[in-house]
Each structure stands twice: as structure tokens, then as C-alpha cells.
Amino acid sequence: MPHRLEIALKPELFDAVGEGVRQKAKHYFGVELDEVRTVNVVTIDADLSDDQLKTIQDEIFTNPVTEVSSFAPLDIDFDWIIWVGYRPGVRDNPGSTAIEAIEDILGIKLAKGEAVYTSRRYCVKGSSLTAKDADKIAGELLANDIIQQIKIFAKNGWDSKRGIGYIIPKVKLDHTPTVVSIPIDSDASLQKVSDDRNLALNPNDIPTIRAYFLDKDVRAARKKVDLSDPTDIELEYISQARSDHCNHNTFRGLFNYLDLETGKKEVADNLFKTCIEAPTLALKEEKNWVVSVLWDNAGAGRFDNDHYYVITGETHNSPSNMEAYGGAITGIVGVYRDPLGTGKGSKLVMGSFGYCVGPRDYNGDLKPHLHPRRLLDGVIEGVRDGGNKSGIPTTFGQVLFHPCYLGKCLVFVTAVGIMPAFIDREPAEKKKTSPGDLVIMCGGRVGKDGIHGVTASSETFSEDTPAGHVQIGDPYTQKKMHDFLLEARDEGLIRFITDNGGGGLSSSVGESARFSGGCEIELEKVPLKYEGLDQWEIWVSESQERMTVAVGQQDLDRFLELSKKHAVESTVIGKYTDSGKLHIKYSGKTCAYVDIDLLESGFPQWEFDAQWLSPETRGLFEPVLGAPVDYESLLKSLLSRPNICSKEWIYRQYDHEVQGSSVIKPLVGQDRDVNSDAAVIRPVLGSQKGLAFAQALLPTYSAIDAFHMTSCSIDEAVRRIVAVGGNPDHIGGVDNFCWPNIGYHPEKNPDGRFKAAQLVRSCRALRETCIAYQIPLLSGKDSMYVDGHIPGRYGQTHKVSALETLQFSTISVIDDIKKCITMDSKMPGDLVYILGVTHNELGGSEYYEHLEYIGLNVPHVQAKTFKELYRALSHAMDKELVASAHGIYSGGLGVHLAMVAMGGNLGMQIDLGQVPVVNVDRNDTILFSESAGRFIVTIAPENREPFEKILSGHACSCIGTVTDKADFIIDGFDDKVLINIPVKELKDAWKKPFGGL
């Protein structure tokens, strides 16, 4: 018989969680509530005695100072009660830790099937609150029906003895695991099976798959293990491995590129090879700091002689779009497994985020599954809990609002780790599996999670089917595993390690077995969350927090001993072989037997038509704008724009100082409130060296040309690194492409060919710019289907495609962190310089967007010229001649001068007439053009001569001074005062939009 413990804060205590709900109800829906009190509910579905219950009530679940609790419903005043609990199969992290604590304190083990579930009851007071309001608060604020269930009680519907009842979200599958053999008599029949089973096989792959299984020799070999036609588990394996997610078919595709204006045709064969791999391998030859690229879970560069850093970036868009918190926490915790699975294992030292969402105050006709405001809140909280509870500092992040992300949001997560250069005198970045090594699965257990990704979301829910497609990451379990695996690594126990992410065991075992040349898996040994999973489900499940490790037979005991010490589950599930086969058995019977190199050959390349129309031919033009008169209001309005204004509320929720390594924080300046250009950490505490990290996102430029979007994003990410003192000759890059579907379809994707051309152009820009800046691409990922179909006012659906988006990340090693620079102005009397040339490049700018234009003149990057300037600035910084340095990014010179002034809380006197320009004769163009390659630098007056000497030959001009009186004064071309406004007023405007959050 289950027991239900209700726990609440004592009435005299302030209920911060309840107050948060009250605030959100007001901000989201304008619903005024008087008070919300929360009751935490722990439902114990276990056979415990009264004494045992009393012990856990007192010792675990009730704080005697602050809380009251009862196994009967607590009597708390309300007008409405809203109860929210998880659906069956959804990860309930506090439920799991409750079991640990109960077993510990009572010295028992819960019996099979016994469990603890947590949920929450909200007691809502609001005299005018209607049933409709309560529904709205429950469904659109407190719960997401994909993962949660709701009960709502009005005052007269509440039974004070019965309470919410006993709700046990237990998974009951009642299913005998079965392997099914799939007939392959024709392409059409296999296609039908693929459709019916959601295999998502590419039609072009089907003949290749059939040919393999119909091959005489293959059939003869299979016969020996009692197999004939392919089994479901085999086809699932092939489908996973051939998916665009795992195989990058798009980037490896053949693009027939046609310039519609000139009629010129070109073929781009394999963008990955030509634009990413080739330049990176060439740079690896030149740059001895490039350690390991293009094959492992993350790329590695040299930090010092004893350490390598590793970096990778991921996206988690579709799941976050469905369930923001769950998707985002799964995303950040997931990307942290990549460095852990790089080389023989790396320690995580830093993370970052990038969110692209619809406008926070969107009130148009479209109805996305989650309103952007709620979606953003959920994503922020998911990455917060995932990062903070992993003990990894989140030191950098960006948020970008644009209506094109209403269809699908973007959630970028990036991870940086560090590994020793050698373990047991063996290179730590290298790893392989050998015949005889054991296949070990560590960490979490396997359930129906993430099977077939989000396609499952269209399935209907029954009361106790697991809500498997949306997951909730568990940083606690993973942190234990992280600590365990690093200790095992340092003892030399790990021969190979990789994570279980997309594709689960199918991908991790399949890929690791290629090194030894085969494997034999005993699938029944895989620990499950609940019984009843089919074999193929165990094989492809994407249940989180798992790593696959190869361990030598002689090291097994020690490995398991360490695993036990760290309270981590590790299970031998098979061994690596050199049989040439992926051989899977279940209780002795073979259910998969395919050649390990099956996936490497014979599959057809994907093909795309790409058609380019220049911006001019598409009808883009420069708007006809007269010069503004009121520059003060204009500047304040720009500072208040969502993509420019302060987002301090987000950064403050992220632990950016854990590990004690913080050098340059996300917020800097006198009041610690202005965004730094980049983050710097000291990942090896005893060292003077640092890692600088930055990212850039400029998708609005894609509305003109994705080529320039790409080169400008790279340039910005480079300048950010240079601004804090990073080394322009050691910059590693990570490319994260998020693109709308590029496959042309006359009805479903009529502009697919244009989007394909944008991708080709973007990749070309990536190659050109990276070669010019000498940036090897240490890692990269692509997410190719950023489109959503969302209902409008009349129930009609609209396809909303994202702008072509590239998040570019940069990382650099700093030799002496004492020479790092922050962007805030430091001392009155300092000279203000601008470096770089300002062109008439307002296309895609914040200024134009503010006035509802796109424009045509998108900024261009002259990488060769820029790089020389960056080297000169870096040299001046190395000589400690620079007091502050800040890149000029979105919003232009005016906005970024204001940032420097706001950082220092000091004034500025600027003369726009001194700004180096080409073909610019207007104040608004100088102030708001987003030309690339520019910096604002302040220096002490006595450094003028040496500074200018180092910068001689480059575009560099003193444009004013830092002033003691905190007024921001800008004189225009004609020497008239354009702007004269207190810095505080600018800061207020900049902070106002999200200041209340």
C-alpha cells in the first residue's frame, strides 16, 4: 500500500517557489494571484512499517526548523489546488535520490517494483480566479503535458481527507521482448516497413540494404547463426547509423550549384571534406598545437606540455522546443559527455550556451507549442540546473530573439574539457579497442527514452506508457560517473571511452567495435529501468548519462571496485572481437549479425540542387532614410532592443566560478554588470596559463547572404578572443550549423534550393575565413531541419523556417593571464581609440531592424587585413599598453562606446570626425554601421606614443577621452553635439527591458 507524505514550509516562512509562480502568472497572463503556497509530495510505493515511515519523515523529508509534514493532506488555505506529477517513465531525479536516502537510513533495499515518486501540489489563493485561469496556470505555466500530468481541484471539489489521491506513475509494459524478422522481397515492402516502424530509412539506401542481406555469402554466414532476413534490431542499427544526425549525409552530399543570375554552374562535392576537413588537416600540419581533430567526440589542442584542452559544441533544438526544461538540461548534460568521452577521458572545465528564440513578448497570431517566454524560461532553467549541478562553470552565453525561431528554437551547448597529455606514458588523446577487451556500460539504466527522437511525440498517450521521447537529464548521476571515470582513467584502466548519445549503444558500441574489428554483445545483461523492452529498443535507446568503456580483462576487478566506491553502476555487456561482425545475442540467441564495415561503403551520396539569387536580384535594397535628429532617444532605444539589452538575470543564475578558475567573468566592470567580450579561465590551477573562449551568432545577415553571415560570425568570435588578450595565432574553432531543410520539394519546401545555395556559400565562407585566420575546426555539428509547422488564428498551419544560422565558437590559449584585459573603461583622462575602418554597412543591422528594414549592404570581412590589425593589437596588449579593449559588434560604434562607458561608470567625450571611414558621410552610419574588424580601445595617455607606434600602418585613430564626469558626449561630423546624456541614463535604458526578471 502506497504512502503519501506531504511537506510544506511552516506558514510563517516565505515561500519563494510559490512567489515565483505568482509573479509568473502575473507576467505571463496578467492573472493576479494573492498567494501561492507549495506542497512537496513524496509518494512511497513500498512496504514500510510505521516506524520506518516515521524515521524517513523526520530524518530525510522534514526540516524541523522550517517545515511541517504529514501522511495525511496538509491543511493549507486555497481557492484552487493544482497538482502536477510526472508521467510514467519520465526521469524523476528527486524520486531516485529519495530511494537512495531511504535505503541508506533504513538499511534496506526496496523490493523489485517498489519506488518513490515526487510531485507538487500548489495551493493557489486568488478571489477572482476562474476555472479557466486555473487551467491556464496549470497547463501553460506549471506543467507540460508531454512529461507531466495535472489535477485541478476547486474549493468544493477537494476532499480534505483523500487529498490528491494516490497516483503512482509506474511503467507497466506487460510485454515479452521479441525479435522480428523483416521480409525484404522488394524495395517497396522494405520502404513500407520503414514507414510503419518509423525507421526513417532513406529511400536511396534501401536497395543497398537489400542487396547486402540478399547476398549469397552473407546469407550463408547468417544461416550459421540461425538468421535469414534482417531482424528489426539490425535495421534499427543501420537506420541510426545512416541517419543525417550520425552520418552527416547533408554535409557529405553532392550539391549542384547554379547561379541563376549568371547561369554559372558548379558542383560542390562533399562540403565536409572540402570546406571543413581539408583546411583543418592542412592547418594541423602548420600548427603544432593541434593535437586531435575530426575523429573523436571532441577536438583537442595543446594547453601546455602536460595538458590538452578539448572542445565541442552541440544543439538540442527539437526536444527543447517540445519541453524546454527537459530538452535543455538533457542537452547540456549530454554535451558534457563528449569531452568525457574524448581521448581516454577529459575533465570538464567550462560550458556555454546560445539560445535563439521567438520574441519574448510575442503576441501575434501564431501559436507555437510553447510561447517563447515560457520556452526561454524553461531553457534557461534547464541549462542552469544541468550546468550548476555538474559542477562545471557556465562562463559564456548569448541569447538572440527573432520571429524565425517561433517554428523551432535553437539551444546551443558547448563544452570544454582538459586532459593530461599522457596517462601511464601513453598519449592520452589516443584510444582503441582490441579483441578481448570488455564492453562496459556505465552510468544510468536503459528505458524507452529517446527512441526515434521526437517522431514518437505524435503517438497518443495512454495512462502508463512511458513518455520516452522527451528526457530529463540527471546531472547528479553523471557527476558521479565523471568523477569515477577520471579516477579510473588516471589509474590507466580505460582503453577506449565514448558516450551514449544519439543512437545509444547502437552508435557507441558500433563505432568503438570498428577499432578492434568486431564485438559480441549479450544484450540481456544491459540493466533496464523497467522490464518489457524489445531487443531493438535496448539497442537504440538514448537513455542519458551512460558511457561505453573498453576495459582489459585483467583490469575489470579494479574498475568495478572504483565504480562501487563512486556509487556508479557498471556492467559488462560483451566483448570486443576481431570477427569482422557486429554480433548481438539475447539470452544466447543471435539477433544481429552484420559486417562491421557494412556502413562504410556502398551507400549512395545524397544529392541537392542549389540555386543562388543575389540579394539585388531578390529585390533587396538600401532604405531611403533621412538622417535622424534625436540621437539620444535613438541610442537609448537601440540599447533597449532585446538583442542588445542587459540579460543579467540569466548570467546570475549560472555558476560561472565553480572550480575556482575564473579569470574573466561573463559580467565585468565597476558594477559587474556589462558583458565581457569573452570568458577566460585558468583550468590548471597552478598554472599562469589561461583558456579564452567566445562565440558569435549573426543570423540576421543571412537574410542578405549567408556567406557574409558566416565570415562575420567567425570574425566576431575571433575579435572577442583578441579583446581579452587571446593569441590571434592560436585560435581553434567550432562550427555549429543550424539550417532549415534544404531538400527541394515543390509544395513542402519550395525554397529548398535557395537554402541549399546558402549552405554552400556559408561553407565556402567558412573555408576562406578559417584559412585566412588560420583557424582549424576542432569540432563541429550540424542540425539540418530547423523548421516548424505552427497553427495560426484559424487553425491553418504555417511553416516557419529559421534563418540560416551558424554559431561559431573560438578558443585560445593565453600564456600569462595577468595580461588579460576587460572591456570597461578604467581611468578618467584615458584616450579612446577606434581600430579598423567603418564602412556603409548597415544591412542586417540592429539599426535597420529597429526601423523595420533589412537593407542590402551587409558587412564584409577582409580577413587578411584584419588579422594583421589583430596581431598589432595583441602585441600592444602583451606590452601592457592597453587599459580596455572591446570589439564593435551588433548595434555598431554608438552602442559599443556606451558599453565601454557603462562598464567603467565613467564618461566619454567622442569626436565622430576622427573615425576612419570609407565612403561614409553620415553620423548615423558611423554610429550604427556593423562593419567587421573593429575595436574600441582605451589607453593611458602616457602610452600614446608606444601604442601608436605598434599600430602604425593600421586603421587606428584617437577619437576622444574617458571623462570623470559620467556623461556620454558625442560630437558629430559637423562638430555639433549629437549626444550628451548621463551614462546612468544609458544604463537604465539598457537594463530596463528585462530588469524586473
Place this chain on the structure above:
Amino acid sequence: MEHYNIVKTLVLTGYGLNCDNETAYAFELAGAKVTRVHINSLIDGSASLDDFKIMVFGGGFSWGDDHGAGVIQAVRMKTNTGESILEFIEKGNLVLGICNGFQTLVNLGLLPGFDNDYKKRSVAITFNDCGRFRNDWVHLKVNQKSNCIFTKGLDKLQFPVRHGEGKFYSDSQTIERLIKNNQVAVRYAMDDGNPAEGRFPFNPNGSLYDIAGICDPTGRIFGMMPHPEALNHFTNHPHWTRIKEKAKREKDDFDSGPTIGISIFKNAVDFIRST
């Protein structure tokens, strides 16, 4: 050869604790010899408190902070380490709790330790009034009348807070008693050293009486929410680039020596050396 004044320090690890490396590093800078010890190693006896003089409950998210921050860690240690921690204290050794460690100390009852009772939970550290996790730097003022070993000779401090549950709470009698006993060792303050008086964000969590850290009546057990180990190097300070630039202009030598964060640990090491 073991030198007579080697101060052996134990820093707990495991189960989601995450500040163990930098805390160990900070103690090493302060002169201690540090071992990071997994909670389970203390429980299974492969490590023993007998070998140590200072025990550190560091920051992190033990058991994910589920069911109250520090609660399950306290339950696990209380259930499985028997009287060994109490014996450790009786020997005159030192115990430090930082953030999640402070939360654990109050749930174990090691703090406030009134009347020599080191098992009673009489204070709580609960959810921030602001409703969520917050990472920001705070000013702290040391109570000069407190006999806290760790804060001896220190006055104004600046460290980061990084917590979602940092509000120090108890009934008014208990708070009064802590004040009267001078067990309130550090309080959240304004930059001039005056008490924050509850003002956000100077008092970042709504702690009663601006309490940031307390010690037991002996001064040998100390817990605080802010993170001194996060100021283990001058570049950890949020204003370091400003401080450095100012010093350069005034032709001052820029002090890049041990930070005020290390002083907290050095006080502990010096105390053990002197006993």
C-alpha cells in the same frame, strides 16, 4: 620523513560535491597537506579521520540538492560514520563547511552546537528569497568578537556566493542566542562594512540578521555560504583588471600574492600548527 608541523587536511568528495579540487588547492596554498577523500571511503574505513586535523565539507550539489540542500549527505554520514566525526571534534580538530558543506553541517547538527549538543538541528539554510540560484560577489564583515578560528584577524572580505538555498533561518530565540554568543562570525555587508540589513543583492538570499556564516561555541567548527576557495588567485576577483590598472597608474606594486580567500584556510593551518 614526516615533518612535525604537516597539517593533514581532508576534503570530502563524491555524490555531486564539486568544489573539492579548488578547495584542496586553496588549503595547499595555505600550507596544508590535503587528501581528497570520497564519502564512501570514510564509510568503508579505507580512509580514517584519525589521520587528519582539518575536515572540510566543501561546496557542490550533493545528491542534487534534492529534499533540501545537504540533507541526504547529512543522513548518509550520520547513519554510516557513527561517532567518528564527534570524536574528531572532541580532539580539538577543525571542521569547515562551505556552501553545500555549511548546509550539511547544520543538518548534521554540528552547527550551531549549543550546549555541547552536536546532533540537534536548530537552524536551517533554506531557499533564497529571490527564488533562484544566484552567483554574485558579496561583501562580508567579520565579527571581531567571535572566537571563530577561521576568520581571526580578518575584517572585510569579498567572496562569491553561488547557491539557491542560502537563506539562514531560525526562530528569533536561536538567532538571539547566536548573536549573544558571538557565533555569527560573518555577515553580509555593504561595501563600507556596514550590515546589509536585508537589502538585496548585498544580502543575496534574505538571511536573517544578514548571517553569512556561523561557528560553534568553540570557534573550531565554522560554516559559511560564500566561497573563499573561489578567491584562490588575484585574477578570481571581479575587479582585478581595474585594481591592477589603478595600481599601475599610481606606480604601486600590484599585490599578486596570496589572496584574502587563502587567509581563511591559513588561519586554520596556523591554528593546528600552534596547538
